[in-house]
Amino acid sequence: MSDSFRVDAYTIPTVARESDGTAEWDATTLVAVHITSSGRTGFGYTYADDATAAFIHRHFADLTIDPMSPESAWSAMIAKVRNLGRRGVAAMAISAVDAALWDLKCKLLDVPLVSLLGPVRAAVPVYNSGGFTSMTMDELQSAFAGWGRVKMKVGRDWRADRERVRAVREAIGPDAELFVDANGAYTRKLALWQAEAFAEEGVTWFEEPVSSDDLEGLRFIRERTPIEIAAGEYGYELQYFDTMIAAGAVDVLQADATRCTGITGFIKASVLCESRSIPLSSHCAPSLHAHLGCALLPVRHLEYFFDHVRIESMLFDGFTEARNGEARPDLTRPGFGVELKTKDAERLAGP
Ligand SMILES: [Mg+2]
Missing domain, CATH: 3.20.20.120 (Enolase-like C-terminal domain)
Incomplete structure (x- = not known):
């Protein structure tokens, strides 16, 4: 368990309505994850539907984490979504949490990710x-x-x-x-x-x-x-x-x-x-x-x-x-x- 686990979704309107060859949109949703451990907070995100935030909250908020090993949480998340389907919302949820864990590890070691x-x-x-x-x-x-x-x-x-x-x-x-x-x-x-x-x-x-x-x-x-x-x-x-x-x-x-x-x-x-x-x-x-x-x-x-x-x-x-x-x-x-x-x-x- 982390000291604190927070997930938020922000739907930001575009300047004007936009389109490509097959889709149209007028907003983009940023799903943000903050995970705190040992006094440092990692930040990860994905651009996804706000259902992704609900998914993260429901399935990953009590995740056991080793801040030095994002891969261990990654494999636990993959296992957890087995019956839910890995593609789409689940994968984007895992992505945001995984990114926050890498950011956290870097902050604990005080190094940039690169x-x-x-x-x-x-x-x-x-x-x-x-x-x-x-x-x-x-x-x-x-x-x-x-x-x-x-x-x-x-x-x-x-x-x-x-x-x-x-x-x-x-x-x-x-x-x-x-x-x-x-x-x-x-x-x-x-x-x-x-x-x-x-x-x-x-x-x-x-x-x-x-x-x-x-x-x-x-x-x-x-x-x-x-x-x-x-x-x-x-x-x-x-x-x-x-x-x-x-x-x-x-x-x-x-x-x-x-x-x-x-x-x-x-x-x-x-x-x-x-x-x-x-x-x-x-x-x-x-x-x-x-x-x-x-x-x-x-x-x-x-x-x-x-x-x-x-x-x-x-x-x-x-x-x-x-x-x-x-x-x-x-x-x-x-x-x-x-x-x-x-x-x-x-x-x-x-x-
Ligand atoms: Mg493209």
Whole structure:
């Protein structure tokens, strides 16, 4: 048992209604876990439904923890959700608790997470991610201008997608890296057809051209385009990533420590990528992934996602902005180096 265990959910409205190829939203929920032991408090989080907070409270609040071994609590949590189903809410709940336990361990040892794991690079490359299908052409262009690596959403209308990709290329110039994410909106043949048009604009990354559940479809497209195919953000467990890679579905695997059972799960995914010679790219939650990106060899870059950058820059004391296309963890602060500004979170989430 910890000295104190606290879980909160804050639903923060977006600036405007946003959409991608297959979803629309007007808010993002941050689920925050604080675990105190021996006078130090670890902070972990996930972006999930507020049911995740209720799940954590109900199933993990009385977890036996060894603050020096997040892995022991991780395996206890995995065992505890056996009959409930590991994917989805349960995995996100485990992720937030696992992250808080790693943060706690770092604070007890007074080291940043990257130092505890052992750095392999001083900074991790980032790409600016947003470019929602709900944005006007002007908004798209001004959001990305000046960035050397960007990712935009496509998938609502194939003609408009081509025009928008052309407009973003114009805004970022010929040398910047341009990625697209269809969030599974296209059919196999349409995706292939779009890939040809996108390749002409120098697009080098095509994320979820078809549903990430269609592994055969991903492979079909991957084998027929020079553009790299990426997927994996809905991976909640190691077996999912293993199956995806074994199917030849991706050139680059994506994983999200706030979904794939935390820091512990992300490290396992990284080892899998290393053994299969597949690069890994982290999905969203930049404050968590900055440390992992600097400590794990297979990580190529980090997704600097608009909604999460906005929330973390407003609500996380110690948030480090990306500079010159890189995220550099603050080595003067222990753990992830961020603390939730609870009062501000309560105020922004409203009643
Ligand atoms: Mg995506």
